[in-house]
Amino acid sequence: EVQLVESGGGLVQPGGSLRLSCAASRFTFKNYAMSWVRQAPGKGLEWVSAISGSGGSTYYADSVKGRFTISRDNSKNTLYLQMNSLRAEDTAVYYCANDRDKEAVAGIWDAFDIWGQGTMVTVSS
Amino acid sequence: DIQMTQSPSTLSASVGDRVTITCRASQSISSWLAWYQQKPGKAPKLLIYKASSLESGVPSRFSGSGSGTEFTLTISSLQPDDFATYFCQQYNSYWTFGQGTKVEIK
16 A cells, blocks of 8 residues: 655744655655645645656645745655745645656646645744 | 635535535636545545546545536435545646535534
């Protein structure tokens, strides 16, 4: 069974930085696009960023563009989210999520069939 | 940007009820729509993809329909395990979620 395990969350001051990681137990990790999705306390889901299987294409929500950077290391089956210039409104549980189908089959736009357990990011002074 | 509007925001129902949740897209998304179930403190779980395809392992009481801009999720006979929050998501271009529908016990 494929699993995603996030780490790296915590408390950070406004303007600070944090790097999230998502380790995948999937041998064919490189064949799947991956995303980060966040959920502010008591709120709905917000897609944050996505990356193609090769890492060559990246996508961002307007709310994080220029501040967050998504990347992946396919040799380590790990997805990352570097978050800089953090704001109070970035406070949320951050989930990594896996596209349902291989990118070669479905392209990058796909539903998410596997989610991590989430890691909490709190931006506060 | 494609906006997704779900209704209702909250739904009170009893075990055995037939429940329908609606999701509208601000422009046509063909059938590129998914439905998720989320319970408190847990990650979302994929129920339906491509508007009407049931994800493996999901009970058959869940069904989805629609195309273009109007979509529905139906639970044919609500079970105790189904009390949760449900989100629609478009993946025609980027990804956008609806605001969620909380199904609570009547």
